[in-house]
Amino acid sequence: MGKPSYPTREGLWAKGKRDEKSYKKVRLGMPYAEAVSQFRQAILGRDDFDPAALFVWGTMQATAVLNILKAVERAFGKEGQETVRKAINEAGYEAMHELLDNSEVSEELDEMERVSYLITALNTILYASLERPKITSPDSCEFDILWCPHQDRYTAFDCRVQRYFVEGMLDALSDHGYGDFTARVETLIPKGAEFCHFVVEKLKDHAGKNPWHKYSDELGERALKKREKQG
Template identity: 45%
Template sequence: MSEKTHWNRREMAEKGFTFVFPYSEGLKRVRELLNTDYDPAVLWVWGTMQARAVIETLKACESDFGEKGQKVVYEALKKVGREVAEQMISSSKFEGMDEAELLSFFATIVNTIAYASIEKPWVESEERVGFDILWCPHQDVYSAFDCRVQRYFVQGMLEALREKYEKETGKKLKWQVKFETTIPAGADVCRFVIWRSESEDNEWEKYTELLNRKALNGKNIL
């Protein structure tokens, strides 16, 4: 694989962080197609259709079935997020890894592979890291409030990461995640911050619950 691949961070190899592409059999076929006249840009069209279907399914379930319908979609998407993350980190070894670096590397593979986005990762200290999303496949078709549906996938991903880390190290991964800006809301980048915290509250999940309540009450604002 070319070193210029957008998901390739030299530090990951230097620190011994390994990962696996999810859905490897299907991916193998796609890479074979790239040697033909197949235009990979059509994958964006297909993926966008799926993304639109996901948010419209959520809205329809909320409208017709209220909180119960919302929960059904939430649990289904969280399950898929977990599935993706479990595959991606199946080869990863967390014992002895710096937590800040681990979280930054995990964010990179989620952002650049699972979400097919372009990111600019940053490390402020051993207590605070984050990333800016420079381009996301959803940015031209999702409203700022529509982006809430992606939180469901991420919730499953975070749960998979935390569980594997605790199983391998015997320690809890005590970090929080939040967004500060999003492109659909008018910002230049989607900025996310990850910081060390002793709080037992899950900030990501709490904000998701707040957005869920807003959606059910017809207040479609972040």
């Protein structure tokens, strides 16, 4: 597997436009609207603002979240892990819920078009990532993450903490009428891949837990077992 190569003209950032004609019927908004507006005003016309400084600050926060999860797992085991997981779920839910409230997605679009476009919002806005999306069928879509804020700091196993944010985001999507799908990861940059590859598809079993959440459970158990071995 190759490593990511930059600069690249592939994919799109938050202000990018997808190739599909139907994407014109979508307006993606931002969560934390008032705070975002204040930030934009604060940097307006300033030549001394470096976006990399904001990235450094965000990376420090992401490192803190991961460290908190690991520390609580060591101190309190599964109960602590679930407490942190719930708190992260709530943060992901809030961000996605506000994004959805501030977005417009035409009901004329097919369901998977709407889902794929909202996943683009999740990736490019909530995760500030460079996405290469594709709708593959009426029941599925895929995307590559060509650059992610965590790729050069997290190990592949560390990425499990981000699954908890996504759990909350999926719950928010479900509450807005998009609960009939799940996602899975096929490749990860921290594991040596050229890009992270995800598949989003309609749920085949509506009776049990969403497979995304279920695999998060498995990773959580693995983390606790690692802690036990380390003593």
